[in-house]
Amino acid sequence: MNTLQGYPVGLIGNFDLYAPKLVDREEYFSPGHRACQGCGEALAVRLMCKALGKDTVIINATGCMEVVSSLYPTTAWKLPWIHVAFPNAAAVGSGVEAGLKALRRKGRIPDRDVKAVAMGGDGGTLDIGIQALSGAMERGHDLLYVCFDNEAYMNTGIQRSSATPFGASTTTAPPGAVSMGNKTWKKNLPEIMVAHNIPYVATACNSYPLDFINKVQKARSIKGPSYIHCLSVCPTGWRSPSETCIKMGRLAVETGVFPLYEVENGKYNMTVSMPETLRPIEDYIKHQGRFRHLSPEQIRIFQDRTNLEYKKLLDKIEHSRSWDEISAE
Amino acid sequence: MANKKWPEDWQDVTPGCIVFEAGNASQYHTGSWRAQRPIWDNEKCIKCGVCYIYCPEGCIIEREDGFFEANLDYCKGCGICAHECWPLAIKMVEEG
Amino acid sequence: MGERKGMEIALAAAEAVALCKPDVIAAYPITPNTHIPEHLSDIVAEGRLDAEFICVESEHSALSACMGASGAGARAFTATSSQGLLYMAEVMPIASSMRLPIVMALGNRSLSGPLSIWNDHSDIMSQRDTGWISLFAANGQEVIDMMIQAFKIAEDRNVMLPINVNLDGFQLTHVVEVMDFPLQEEVDDFLPIYQPYASLHPDHPCSMGALGLPEIYAEATKAREAAMVNSKETILKVWDEWERHFGRRYDPVQSYKIEGAEIAMLTMGSMSDTAEVAIDALRAQGVPIGLLKLMLWRPFPYDELKKAVKGVKSLIVMDRCVSFGGPGGPVASEIRSALYNEPRRPDITNYIFGLGGRDVAVEDFIKMIDKVRFADKKTSKEHYEFYGVRGE
Numbered sequence: 001m002n003t004l005q006g007y008p009v010g011l012i013g014n015f016d017l018y019a020p021k022l023v024d025r026e027e028y029f030s031p032g033h034r035a036c037q038g039c040g041e042a043l044a045v046r047l048m049c050k051a052l053g054k055d056t057v058i059i060n061a062t063g064c065m066e067v068v069s070s071l072y073p074t075t076a077w078k079l080p081w082i083h084v085a086f087p088n089a090a091a092v093g094s095g096v097e098a099g100l101k102a103l104r105r106k107g108r109i110p111d112r113d114v115k116a117v118a119m120g121g122d123g124g125t126l127d128i129g130i131q132a133l134s135g136a137m138e139r140g141h142d143l144l145y146v147c148f149d150n151e152a153y154m155n156t157g158i159q160r161s162s163a164t165p166f167g168a169s170t171t172t173a174p175p176g177a178v179s180m181g182n183k184t185w186k187k188n189l190p191e192i193m194v195a196h197n198i199p200y201v202a203t204a205c206n207s208y209p210l211d212f213i214n215k216v217q218k219a220r221s222i223k224g225p226s227y228i229h230c231l232s233v234c235p236t237g238w239r240s241p242s243e244t245c246i247k248m249g250r251l252a253v254e255t256g257v258f259p260l261y262e263v264e265n266g267k268y269n270m271t272v273s274m275p276e277t278l279r280p281i282e283d284y285i286k287h288q289g290r291f292r293h294l295s296p297e298q299i300r301i302f303q304d305r306t307n308l309e310y311k312k313l314l315d316k317i318e319h320s321r322s323w324d325e326i327s328a329e
Numbered sequence: 330m331a332n333k334k335w336p337e338d339w340q341d342v343t344p345g346c347i348v349f350e351a352g353n354a355s356q357y358h359t360g361s362w363r364a365q366r367p368i369w370d371n372e373k374c375i376k377c378g379v380c381y382i383y384c385p386e387g388c389i390i391e392r393e394d395g396f397f398e399a400n401l402d403y404c405k406g407c408g409i410c411a412h413e414c415w416p417l418a419i420k421m422v423e424e425g
Numbered sequence: 426m427g428e429r430k431g432m433e434i435a436l437a438a439a440e441a442v443a444l445c446k447p448d449v450i451a452a453y454p455i456t457p458n459t460h461i462p463e464h465l466s467d468i469v470a471e472g473r474l475d476a477e478f479i480c481v482e483s484e485h486s487a488l489s490a491c492m493g494a495s496g497a498g499a500r501a502f503t504a505t506s507s508q509g510l511l512y513m514a515e516v517m518p519i520a521s522s523m524r525l526p527i528v529m530a531l532g533n534r535s536l537s538g539p540l541s542i543w544n545d546h547s548d549i550m551s552q553r554d555t556g557w558i559s560l561f562a563a564n565g566q567e568v569i570d571m572m573i574q575a576f577k578i579a580e581d582r583n584v585m586l587p588i589n590v591n592l593d594g595f596q597l598t599h600v601v602e603v604m605d606f607p608l609q610e611e612v613d614d615f616l617p618i619y620q621p622y623a624s625l626h627p628d629h630p631c632s633m634g635a636l637g638l639p640e641i642y643a644e645a646t647k648a649r650e651a652a653m654v655n656s657k658e659t660i661l662k663v664w665d666e667w668e669r670h671f672g673r674r675y676d677p678v679q680s681y682k683i684e685g686a687e688i689a690m691l692t693m694g695s696m697s698d699t700a701e702v703a704i705d706a707l708r709a710q711g712v713p714i715g716l717l718k719l720m721l722w723r724p725f726p727y728d729e730l731k732k733a734v735k736g737v738k739s740l741i742v743m744d745r746c747v748s749f750g751g752p753g754g755p756v757a758s759e760i761r762s763a764l765y766n767e768p769r770r771p772d773i774t775n776y777i778f779g780l781g782g783r784d785v786a787v788e789d790f791i792k793m794i795d796k797v798r799f800a801d802k803k804t805s806k807e808h809y810e811f812y813g814v815r816g817e
Contacts, residue, residue: 017377017379017415018377018378020377020378020379020381020382021377021378021381021391023382025391027352027387028352029387030352030353030354030355030387031354031355031359031386031387031388031400031402031403032354032355032356032357032358032359032403033354033359033386034357034359035385037362037363037385037405037406037407038385038405038407038408038409039385039407040385042385042386043383043384043385046385046387047382054627055627056627057497057625057626057627059493060634066634066636067636069354070348070632070634070635070636071354071635071636071638072346072348072635072636072637072638072641072645073334073335073336073343073346073348073353073635073641074348074350074353074354074356074357075348075350075351075352075353075354075632075635076352076354076355077351077352077630077632078351078352078630079351079627079630080625080626080627080629080630080631080632081625081630081631081632081633081634082492082493082496082625082632082633082634083632083633083634083635084489084492084493084516084519084523084634085489085515085516085519087485088485088486088489088516090486091481091485091486091489091490091493092489092490092492092493092496093493094451094479094481094486094490094493095449095451095479095489095490095491095492095493095494095495095496095497095501096493096494096496096497096625097493098449098451098477098479098490098493098494098499099448099449099477099493099494099495099496099497099498099499099501100497100499100626101477102448102449102475102476102477102494102499103448103497103498103499105475106448106475108498108618109498109626110628114626114627131482131483131486132482132483132485132486132489134482135481135482135483135486138482139479139480209382209383235407241408242407242408242409243407243408243409243411243412243421244412245385245407245409246383246409246412246413247412335640335641336641336644338644339643339644339645339647339648339651340648341644342641342644342645342648344524344585344622344623344648344652345522345523345524345525345585345623345633346522346523346634346635346637346641346645347523347623347631347632347633347635348631348632348635349623349631351630351631351632
């Protein structure tokens with residue numbers, strides 16, 4: 001059933017109905033890739049490539065997207081693409097950026113901008129890849145890093161990652177007689193990225209294509225490090241019907257579980273307007289098998305913490321000032 | 330379903346297993362995966378392009394007349410387009 | 426013809442690399458090879474070398490950054506030792522399988538357990554099977570020469586493999602020697618600008634780093650093995666060219682006073698120079714002994730080895746690491762394997778010595794040789810023997 005009927009006007013107003021027709025028609029991520037049906041991450045990658053355009057080099061960590069797109073002797077990529085290993089997308093990306101910089105300076109490649117964009121899943125970014133990411137962002141490479149967060153190590157069969165939400169069932173943190181599933185709160189990597197003092201950090205979601213495309217284009221234009229954390233709905237791993245992929249992302253935003261915002265030079269802004277009252281968590285988790293086992297008490301804990309994190313964000317949005325503003329006074 | 334073409338001999342493997350044909354994954358027709366397919370009712374379609382933007386395969390194409398259809402070589406039948414369509418112009422119909 | 430200068434060999438290695446004009450250098454410090462990236466960063470900071478020096482946050486990222494740079498078509502260099510090499514071990518076979526001609530200077534240092542910053546060969550031996558070309562330098566001149574040769578060998582279209590140049594930590598890295606440095610023009614003449622076989626650029630997009638199903642992995646591996654085996658031809662060509670340009674001769678197996686030798690000692694790395702002095706002393710006493718110096722470790726020089734040991738009755742193979750619970754030293758086990766099918770092959774004695782930086786003097790070499798000379802008829806029943814370890 002159609003999910004947009006009855007939604008608060010604010011959200012509809014942000015989604016220009018006919019804007020999809022203005023988006024670049026080129027499919028840089030070609031059909032024929034082996035992603036699951038209804039894969040939100042594949043959709044997000046497709047959208048990201050449209051935003052980036054052809055003068056891009058993609059550096060991909062091992063994970064769902066890498067595996068489904070690069071089965072030798074085929075490739076779904078129409079952009080130049082390199083995959084090396086699991087933890088090092090940001091490090092390989094640093095090398096690509098430095099290599100292109102040196103070659104352009106020495107006149108060995110044409111004198112025009114080619115952007116290095118590294119991408120990885122939540123595993124390859126928040127866990128095994130966090131060292132390389134921190135190093136790359138700290139060194140200030142002209143590198144955009146996009147994390148496609150489907151909230152578990154999906155490619156190896158739905159194991160728990162530090163991005164797995166509270167209470168979710170995964171194969172390594174399963175619910176049982178003495179366990180409630182995942183006990184920990186989602187690691188806030190966008191905050192860690194802000195702490196690296198990089199000029200642009202944003203959260204995004206495959207269900208808000210234009211917001212995501214705008215953010216990718218903004219990040220691309222920055223001469224320096226930037227980071228986008230894209231929630232990517234995984235119907236397979238979240239145990240929800242494939243056709244509700246987009247709806248799940250919208251509910252994640254509207255319940256405040258994953259608000260969409262950006263931080264430009266230290267100033268926080270919400271980019272997709274939120275309803276006055278957040279929708280209750282139940283609206284989001286009742287559609288997903290990974291939360292099926294939660295008790296009312298556990299759901300309450302989840303709701304309380306979500307409210308707190310959302311308030312913390314609103315606080316930052318209200319009180320944060322850009323670095324320029326702070327240094328000017 | 331397209332044929333998988335493995336290099337015949339080891340001498341045919343490209344150095345480093347580099348793939349030079351950009352986007353040649355399109356040789357593999359994922360359409361064989363689906364259990365249901367989307368059918369557009371162009372009486373209701375408002376040509377907004379929402380189905381096009383939300384397809385994870387990128388296989389929904391805009392025709393000359395401005396209406397949309399799925400390229401059945403690739404459509405996996407996930408149902409997102411039907412679910413997201415504003416005027417409810419798309420229905421998922423069982424295969425076979 | 427070249428500039429004669431005295432300096433610490435690690436600094437000389439950096440100078441040699443700078444002569445090759447790398448585009449990207451990504452390295453993490455680790456004793457004893459730290460002086461190499463340090464000096465390179467000095468050279469870049471002084472404006473003598475136009476390169477991107479990335480202060481990576483780990484060795485894993487060092488090799489990964491080199492892979493990204495090389496993939497983009499840039500000439501990339503890194504340097505490490507021991508634990509650093511193990512940290513980048515995940516990426517080692519990938520650099521080889523993706524056919525990226527990265528050059529690495531390896532200041533050989535023993536692997537941890539107990540922690541040791543001193544020299545032996547356990548680090549490189551742990552990475553034997555990763556598909557990198559491996560050269561071993563015995564002195565400062567060889568370090569300079571091999572660093573420059575390495576770029577040319579690696580980037581050749583018939584090779585396209587990463588290459589490591591091994592120099593003993595402290596024994597070479599921190600030793601001051603007088604060496605002949607080629608001039609920049611001479612190196613420019615010898616080593617052309619890197620023309621990659623494939624590179625990451627939107628004007629010619631390609632995908633590097635594929636997923637290989639069982640239907641293809643075996644063929645890809647065979648192709649890689651063939652590339653490694655065939656690279657020897659290019660290595661020999663480059664060495665011939667080097668001799669023409671610079672007058673210094675390099676061979677996979679170099680022999681010293683081997684004419685008429687009944688006993689031969691086989692060495693790799695800095696121990697070779699010390700062994701030569703021992704050989705001289707013994708030859709002066711009339712002992713029919715010679716030295717075989719292995720300069721090329723991978724691809725293993727089967728033909729050259731077989732030729733070199735013709736007529737030798739007793740071969741003493743020197744190893745500076747041990748394969749625990751296995752056949753002793755890796756060099757000896759490979760030599761044994763290489764000579765297994767030969768109708769006439771020498772008795773092989775394997776000494777494991779000089780571990781963790783233990784100093785081995787000329788007298789020790791003589792002792793080891795004498796033990797073999799004056800042993801009972803057959804060589805020791807043990808596969809291998811530790812030399813210089815206190816206790817029975």
